[in-house]
Structure formats: C-alpha cells, structure tokens
Amino acid sequence: MEQYEPDRLSGAQLAAMRRSLTSGRGALTRRSMLRATGVGALTIGGLAGLSGCGIPPAKREGDGPASTDHSADEKRVVFSNWTEYMDVSEDEKHYPTLEAFTKRTGISVKYTADINDNVEFFGKIQPQLAAGQDTGRDLICVTDWLAARMIRLGYAQKLDPSRLPHAFANLSDQFRSPDWDPGRAHSYPWTGIPTVIAYNAKATGGRTVDSVSQLLDDPRLKGRVAFLSEMRDSIGMTLLDLGKDPGSFTDDDFDAAIARIQKAVDKKQIRRFTGNDYTADLDKGDIAACVAWAGDIVQLQHDNPDIKFAIPRSGYIISSDNLLVPAKARHKTNAEKLIDHYYQPPVAAQLAAYINYVCPVDGVRAELTKIDKSMADNTLILPDAAMAAASHAFRSLSAEEETAYEQKFAKLIGA
Amino acid sequence: MTITEAPPAAPATPPEPPVRKASTRKRLVPYWLLLPGILWLLVFFALPMVYQASTSVQTGSLEKGFQVTWHFATYWDALQEYYPQFVRSLLYAGTATILCLLLGYPLAYLIAFKAGRWRNLLLVLVIAPFFTSFLIRTLAWKTILADGGTVVGILDSLHVLDVTSWLGWTEGNRVLATPMAVVCGLTYNFLPFMILPLYTSLERIDGRLHEAAGDLYARPLTTFRKVTFPLSMPGVVSGTLLTFIPASGDYVNAELLGSTDTKMVGSVIQTQFLRVLDYPTAAALSFILMAIVLLMVTFYIRRAGTEDLV
Numbered sequence: 197m198e199q200y201e202p203d204r205l206s207g208a209q210l211a212a213m214r215r216s217l218t219s220g221r222g223a224l225t226r227r228s229m230l231r232a233t234g235v236g237a238l239t240i241g242g243l244a245g246l247s248g249c250g251i252p253p254a255k256r257e258g259d260g261p262a263s264t265d266h267s268a269d270e271k272r273v274v275f276s277n278w279t280e281y282m283d284v285s286e287d288e289k290h291y292p293t294l295e296a297f298t299k300r301t302g303i304s305v306k307y308t309a310d311i312n313d314n315v316e317f318f319g320k321i322q323p324q325l326a327a328g329q330d331t332g333r334d335l336i337c338v339t340d341w342l343a344a345r346m347i348r349l350g351y352a353q354k355l356d357p358s359r360l361p362h363a364f365a366n367l368s369d370q371f372r373s374p375d376w377d378p379g380r381a382h383s384y385p386w387t388g389i390p391t392v393i394a395y396n397a398k399a400t401g402g403r404t405v406d407s408v409s410q411l412l413d414d415p416r417l418k419g420r421v422a423f424l425s426e427m428r429d430s431i432g433m434t435l436l437d438l439g440k441d442p443g444s445f446t447d448d449d450f451d452a453a454i455a456r457i458q459k460a461v462d463k464k465q466i467r468r469f470t471g472n473d474y475t476a477d478l479d480k481g482d483i484a485a486c487v488a489w490a491g492d493i494v495q496l497q498h499d500n501p502d503i504k505f506a507i508p509r510s511g512y513i514i515s516s517d518n519l520l521v522p523a524k525a526r527h528k529t530n531a532e533k534l535i536d537h538y539y540q541p542p543v544a545a546q547l548a549a550y551i552n553y554v555c556p557v558d559g560v561r562a563e564l565t566k567i568d569k570s571m572a573d574n575t576l577i578l579p580d581a582a583m584a585a586a587s588h589a590f591r592s593l594s595a596e597e598e599t600a601y602e603q604k605f606a607k608l609i610g611a
Numbered sequence: 612m613t614i615t616e617a618p619p620a621a622p623a624t625p626p627e628p629p630v631r632k633a634s635t636r637k638r639l640v641p642y643w644l645l646l647p648g649i650l651w652l653l654v655f656f657a658l659p660m661v662y663q664a665s666t667s668v669q670t671g672s673l674e675k676g677f678q679v680t681w682h683f684a685t686y687w688d689a690l691q692e693y694y695p696q697f698v699r700s701l702l703y704a705g706t707a708t709i710l711c712l713l714l715g716y717p718l719a720y721l722i723a724f725k726a727g728r729w730r731n732l733l734l735v736l737v738i739a740p741f742f743t744s745f746l747i748r749t750l751a752w753k754t755i756l757a758d759g760g761t762v763v764g765i766l767d768s769l770h771v772l773d774v775t776s777w778l779g780w781t782e783g784n785r786v787l788a789t790p791m792a793v794v795c796g797l798t799y800n801f802l803p804f805m806i807l808p809l810y811t812s813l814e815r816i817d818g819r820l821h822e823a824a825g826d827l828y829a830r831p832l833t834t835f836r837k838v839t840f841p842l843s844m845p846g847v848v849s850g851t852l853l854t855f856i857p858a859s860g861d862y863v864n865a866e867l868l869g870s871t872d873t874k875m876v877g878s879v880i881q882t883q884f885l886r887v888l889d890y891p892t893a894a895a896l897s898f899i900l901m902a903i904v905l906l907m908v909t910f911y912i913r914r915a916g917t918e919d920l921v
Contacts, residue, residue: 250669251890253676315885349674419782420758461871467788468870473750482758482787595674602887610871611696611878 254326256350267529272304275335279309283550293546297537303530314342325351330524335531337386343518344376344592352382353521359532363539370584371556376592383518384535388554391429391513394488398502399481406506408437412460422486425469427605428590432513433487442590454604469609490576491553514587667894685895693879700875704859707797711805711854719809737806749867752796756786788870796864804853812846848915876900
C-alpha cells in the first residue's frame with residue numbers, strides 16, 4: 197500500500213504519521229502478526245501434509261531388541277518402577293533391598309518411581325522404542341497386558357535363564373507360563389495383583405458384599421459402587437460373574453459383559469470408574485463397595501477396620517506387574533542380576549512385607565513369618581491353595597481385539 | 612535516575628524527518644525482536660499442528676503404522692460419535708466462566724480500589740493456590756464435597772440439593788460425581804486466570820474519572836455502568852478467554868469429580884490417544900475442539916468490540 201504523504205504537512209507531523217504507521221495500530225498489531233503466522237503455518241502445513249508424513253509401523257522386525265551389553269564395564273543399572281512399589285527405610289531415604297544388591301554385586305542402581313499409569317508410560321517410551329533407540333532404562337515394571345503388547349511389538353529383550361537361577365527355581369506355579377510369554381522368556385513378575393471386591397462395612401450398614409451381581413443390582417448400594425477403569429479387571433470380574441472364563445471368552449461374551457455393566461450405569465447404580473483414586477473414597481465411605489486391587493485393600497485395612505474384602509464364589513481375576521528389559525537397554529546382564537536378586541526368598545519376603553501385594557516367589561512363608569506372622573497368614577499376600585485355584589487370568593488379546601475392546605469399554609465409561 | 616534539564620538552545624526549524632534508509636532498518640527492528648518468539652511458535656506450535664493435522668487424515672493401526680489416506684470421514688465420525696461430550700465441554704466451561712466472572716469481578720474490584728495496603732497480600736492469596744499442584748487442588752474438592760461432609764449436609768438441610776437435583780445438576784443427596792461437582796472444580800481451578808486480568812485492567816483506571824462521574828451527578832451504580840465496567844472490558848474479555856479456553860479442554864476435573872455422564876471432550880481425546888491408540892480420531896477431535904473454540908472466540912471478540920486483550 198502506498199503511504200499517503202501530502203506535502204502540506206510539516207516535517208514533525210510527517211514524522212509522527214510515520215511513527216504511527218510503524219509502531220501504531222496500523223502497522224504491527226497482534227492480529228496482523230497472528231494472521232501472518234497463521235498463513236505461514238497453513239502453507240507449511242499444506243506442503244508437509246501433501247508430502248504425507250505418516251507414522252511408521254510400531255513393530256520392530258528381526259532380532260532388533262538385542263543390544264550391545266555394557267554391563268561388564270559399567271557397573272550400574274537403571275530401574276523404572278511404579279510409585280510405592282519398593283521397600284523404603286524409616287527415614288524414607290534408603291531402599292534396603294536395593295542397597296543389599298549393590299553391596300553384594302557392586303552394581304549401583306538408579307531407581308526411579310516414574311511409572312504412574314501403564315498407558316501414559318507406554319505413550320512416553322513408545323516413540324523411542326519404535327525408532328530403535330535406548331530409552332535410558334534397563335529394567336521396567338509394567339502390567340501384564342502392556343508387557344504382552346511390548347513383547348508382541350519386539351520391544352523387550354529375551355532374558356538369559358542361566359543368569360536367573362533363583363528366579364527360575366522359585367517362581368510360583370501360578371505365574372509360570374502366561375499365554376503371552378510362554379515359559380517366561382522375556383519377563384518375570386514383580387508382584388501378583390488379585391482383583392477382588394472390597395466394601396466399607398460402615399457404609400453398607402454391616403452387610404457383606406461378595407458378588408459382582410450384587411454390585412450391579414443391589415438397590416441399597418445405588419450410586420455408591422465403583423468399578424475400575426482398567427478394562428481387563430472390570431470386564432474380567434463381570435465375565436466370571438456371568439459364568440464365562442476370562443481365559444477363553446468370545447466377542448459375544450465380551451459384549452454381554454459390557455451390556456451387563458451398561459445396564460447398571462444407565463440406572464445410576466455405578467458412581468464412577470476409577471483408577472487408584474478409589475481408595476480415598478472407599479475409606480471415607482463415599483464408595484460403599486467396589487472392584488478393587490488387593491494390595492490397596494491390605495494397606496487400607498491397616499488404618500480402617502471397616503474395610504473388608506470378599507472373593508466372589510465365581511472366582512477372581514489375577515494380573516501381574518512384570519519386569520522387562522526394554523530393547524536397546526545398555527545393561528541387560530546387570531538387570532538380569534537384579535531380577536534374580538528379588539527371587540531370593542529373604543529379599544522377596546522383605547519386599548512383600550512392605551508393599552503388600554501377592555508375592556510371586558515360592559518359599560517365602562518362613563521368611564515372612566519371621567518379619568510379621570499376620571502377613572504370612574494373609575491370603576492376599578501369600579495365597580493358599582484354595583485362593584490360588586480361584587484365580588483367573590484375562591487372556592491375551594490380539595492387536596485388533598485390543599483396539600475394539602478398549603473402544604467399547606471407553607464408550608461404557610463415558611469417553 | 613535523574614532528569615537533567617535540556618539545554619535551552621532550541622532550533623527554530625522542526626527536526627528533519629529521518630533518512631529513509633535508517634527508518635527501514637528501524638522498521639525491521641520489531642521483526643527481529645519477534646524472531647525468537649516466531650521460531651519458538653514454529654517448532655513447538657506450528658510443526659506439532661501440522662503433524663496432528665496429518666495424523667487426523669491417516670488410517671492404520673499402531674502395529675502396521677499409519678498412512679495418509681486423506682480419510683476426512685474421521686472428522687465426521689468423531690463428531691457424530693462424541694458430540695454429547697463436545698456440547699457438555701462447552702456448557703461446563705461456559706458455566707464455569709460465568710461463575711468465575713461473577714465471583715472474580717467483585718474481588719478484583721475490591722483489590723484494585725478498596726484494599727489499600729492489603730492489596731499485595733490479597734493478590735498473593737489469589738495466586739497462592741498455584742503453589743500446589745492442580746491434581747492436589749482438585750482432589751481437595753473430593754474431601755470438601757464428600758457425601759457425608761459438612762458442605763453437602765448444609766446444602767441438604769437448606770433443600771438446595773432438592774432444587775439442583777430436580778434440575779439434574781446433582782444426584783439425590785450427593786454432589787460428588789455430578790455435573791455440579793465438575794463445574795465447581797472448573798470454577799475453582801480457573802478463578803485466578805479471571806481475577807488477574809480483571810485486576811490489571813481495573814487497577815489502571817484513573818481514579819479521577821470516578822470523581823468526574825460523581826461531579827456530573829452520576830450515582831455510584833451509573834458510574835460503574837458507564838465508566839468502570841466499559842473501561843474494564845479488556846480485562847473481562849481476556850479473563851473470560853483465559854478461563855473458557857483451558858476449561859473447555861480440561862479433563863482432570865471431569866475425571867476426578869465427575870461420573871460417566873459428565874465426561875468432557877478432553878477425556879475422550881486422552882482415551883482415544885492413550886488407551887484405544889486411535890491416533891487419527893484423537894487428532895481429529897482435537898482439531899474439532901480447536902475449531903469450535905476459535906469460532907466462538909472470534910465471534911465473542913467481535914461482539915465485545917475490543918482489540919486489546921490486556
């Protein structure tokens with residue numbers, strides 16, 4: 197645009213006018229800048245879009261996971277775990293079992309509790325793993341369905357049984373051969389996680405709640421029932437209640453379980469689908485009864501005697517959190533030594549006494565009795581034969597099934 | 612800084628307009644100053660946007676990879692499937708914004724004009740909640756609104772809950788896991804974003820304008836209506852935008868304080884992206900939300916008739 201500069205104006209007036217054009221509203225407003233940036237972005241966007249970026253397949257082919265092992269010359273191992281999943285000393289500054297490992301082997305452990313959520317953690321490390329890069333972690337702990345997915349995608353390294361003598365000998369039968377990792381070639385369980393029914397006896401008026409049917413139908417619990425936002429736990433428990441086997445169900449069975457829960461959602465029986473945050477609600481009594489993870493319940497019972505749990509007659513779901521060595525990890529041997537360390541009964545007992553989840557290690561009863569007799573008797577930590585027999589694992593899903601089921605479940609929980 | 616008197620020898624002729632060349636260079640200065648910002652926007656805003664735009668028209672799966680197939684139907688499908696969540700997001704965010712304005716305006720007014728020496732302290736108190744994490748603040752509301760808690764007890768005994776329950780905002784005699792809880796959480800979490808811009812624009816108003824209005828026999832209410840409020844419009848506009856835009860994309864409040872029928876579109880995007888691993892749908896949903904918000908904001912700014920946002 198031509199600048200209008202009539203010669204009748206004085207020099208000062210002209211200067212002022214120019215100033216207003218360069219630094220005033222006419223020149224460089226936020227809006228015109230935004231417009232310019234927007235146009236620029238759109239142009240670049242159009243071009244890049246045309247070239248068609250795409251996202252490469254996540255699956256890694258061939259013997260990709262194997263990596264150069266620096267364990268011999270770098271005496272360290274990086275371990276990522278869930279929060280509050282490790283024994284700590286009174287002053288919360290030391291990890292006794294990890295320090296014992298360092299003392300015995302000379303391998304230092306960088307321990308971070310940076311896993312809060314399976315899906316988020318997967319979202320965080322997936323791009324690196326897909327690109328064949330080191331995630332900076334030598335050992336991670338993820339729930340079995342995610343472990344299954346990572347093994348399927350070639351993101352986990354095959355473990356060397358010769359470096360896992362204790363683990364091989366002491367692993368409980370219950371966990372020995374999941375369908376997603378036959379013979380535990382890639383993974384070892386850190387803990388078992390029974391999914392049970394929990395209730396606050398004060399909130400239910402002293403009544404027991406011991407079946408999924410009761411959770412879904414009992415009018416006296418209306419609006420005070422919670423289910424877990426973890427698809428396999430909520431659907432698995434409902435499948436059992438419907439008389440189906442979570443280890444070998446069909447699409448129709450899955451749909452039936454969804455429909456069964458949907459009915460309860462529609463009549464406002466179910467208050468929420470929750471992650472770990474159900475514990476506070478259950479403790480207060482805002483939630484009277486829910487599907488819950490056993491370890492949480494053991495911890496809640498410490499402080500609140502009203503919290504009870506029940507194993508439904510139809511059985512319960514057991515899942516596990518598993519140790520994996522991610523592809524391209526630098527210290528695989530050190531990581532294997534660390535896994536094996538936790539399969540020695542005294543160490544396993546020390547850990548179980550602290551975190552209160554099912555211990556996947558055989559032969560810890562004597563050790564745990566030494567630490568705390570009541571814990572050794574708690575079937576949620578050391579399951580007896582009957583308890584182990586009532587457990588069912590959710591079968592592993594193909595990629596297509598996983599997407600379809602998660603989609604249906606997402607619809608059920610409102611998002 | 613000291614101010615020295617300028618030498619009195621002033622030339623009679625006005626100063627020569629600057630030479631053309633120098634002024635071109637001067638004109639470029641703002642662009643140079645903008646360069647870091649633009650680069651930042653390019654790398655962290657424009658490029659991710661392009662990436663998301665491309666993702667939204669791809670098809671495939673995590674396992675097999677995603678290819679650009681110009682599958683625009685994803686947008687339509689996403690909108691059809693999730694329009695209730697969109698409507699809900701805008702409704703909740705809108706309600707929370709109005710509540711924030713109603714709560715925030717008097718407070719900002721008080722801090723700007725009446726607080727005197729307490730002003731700084733009050734401002735710090737407004738910002739104080741930011742020192743704790745967003746999650747913790749939201750979880751605190753679960754305790755405040757607990758079923759057997761004092762707040763719910765009082766609301767119940769005043770029969771407020773009967774009314775809200777009849778309106779569908781609450782469920783029976785509880786507040787948690789209902790729309791009302793979500794809107795309360797949103798209002799609380801975004802209130803400072805409303806108060807601070809309001810305060811900034813109120814505080815800049817020249818007190819003499821109020822006196823002048825009084826001299827012209829305006830009653831206090833008229834002064835507010837004709838002088839104070841119009842002059843604070845930039846604050847109102849930027850405050851409402853800073854509240855509404857993040858609130859419409861929020862999902863923490865809906866996750867923690869809501870139930871299945873209060874999920875907002877942010878939850879859907881999160882679920883599609885992380886859980887279902889349907890990246891195209893997640894990207895399309897984000898773009899739809901962005902487009903809706905952009906349209907509403909444009910319309911709003913036009914109507915409010917203000918260019919300045921501070």
